[in-house]
Amino acid sequence: MITVVWLCGTGFGDRIDGISQVFADCLDPTRFEFQPVPYPADYGTRLSYAESVARGRFALASAIRNAPGRVVAGGYSQGAGIAGDVVAEIGRGERPGLEVDACALIADPRRPRLTGLPDTAPAPGYGVSDERPVDGIPAYWAAAPGDPISALPAGNPLRGVADVSEYFTIASPADAVKWGEDLVARAKACRWQRWWSLENWRDWGGAIEYAWNYLQPPVGGGRHTAAYIELGIAARLASTINRTVRE
Template identity: 30%
Template sequence: MIDVLIVGARWTSAHHSVTHTFADALDRDRFNPRTLACLGSRSIVKAAVVREVHRSIRPLILVGYAQGAAVVGDVASEFGGGGSPIAACALISDPFRPRGHAVGNDPGGYGILGEREIDEVPAYWAAARGDLTTALAPGSSLRMVPELFDYFDLSTDEAVIDWRGRLVDASIREQLARYPAARRLWHSKRGEYFMATASLLTGPHETNYVRLGHVERLAQTINKEIAVHN
């Protein structure tokens, strides 16, 4: 039996369909899934995941969605291999997805926070087209606004409100004034500011991960590729 630790997005109540769909698609004769709440900042959740890794007495697969993917991907990269119980990781809407890595069709682009390679353990990514968190175009003006990245370390609702205000302020700074084309994109009717806040706060693409089969396809890949080696 292989344990599967699933870490959801920051807003767990809004994203149950993604993590539940993944767990339901696993072969329960070989995998034992359980969920760890993604509450608090990324550093707090990462510490909780590391504790679970150290406590594990069986092979362990780390699974994460959105902020959860940022955390478990970091843990797999830093603690995988070399006697670690981490057997693999599966990342959904990973903000650090490296370009060219996706189960099924690659939607292009790469993670909004950059690219993180995972070399020591098998790693699999699910990425939906249009998800700015994991498939942002290389030249997007969103990459110019560092306040966007702070979202993944927010720990309270009050902090989210403050962050949204800072993100609006960033859109009118001299920083963007130096890039007229980016400024027009940022403020247009379907501008990148509105796309970003909608994608990060309301998750309009979360249904695509379930409806278009990305999550189930990722779980079936784990069923096929990992269980036969353990």
């Protein structure tokens, strides 16, 4: 049995979010055991995001080390960011004693451009927190087109928010709506850091569109949440793991 160690999204440190549950349900139960790894999954409510990430990294590394056999590591949203970072370090030889067969990431905030799933066109753009490749280990990225976290255009002004805003927060529907509405207000008021390259300039309408995409339907586009279920993206990632990680 291959253990799939998994970090869920923000607000779901001790329970499974809907996107992660769909992924788990689509794994082959005769070959894979889905193991959610508890971690703070916070972004400023109880802990800073940096502290949540640090504890998540430790928890995931411990889960990989203590697994009884072969391992696939992955996660959703904040969890994907952490899992991708840890697996990238394993691939670079920076974590002696840790081994994983593959990496499965949904809505990774550090997804490199042009990465995705086999036989599927990759989503445009790349992660809101810039790009982090994973070398030496098979890695698969599930990204919904229009997701402001994992598929943001290079010049979209929302990139300026990554340094100052709780862009992973889905601790409750009310928190998600509040965050998305704040993004829309910022975009309309042109209140952004001007750090992007001029050749990547996009108009403010792009920022408003992608902020709207974060919100759950029917208020918004749901590209960071509902799209992964409704478009079958989380299920396709599980199918890829079923097909490519063999006994």
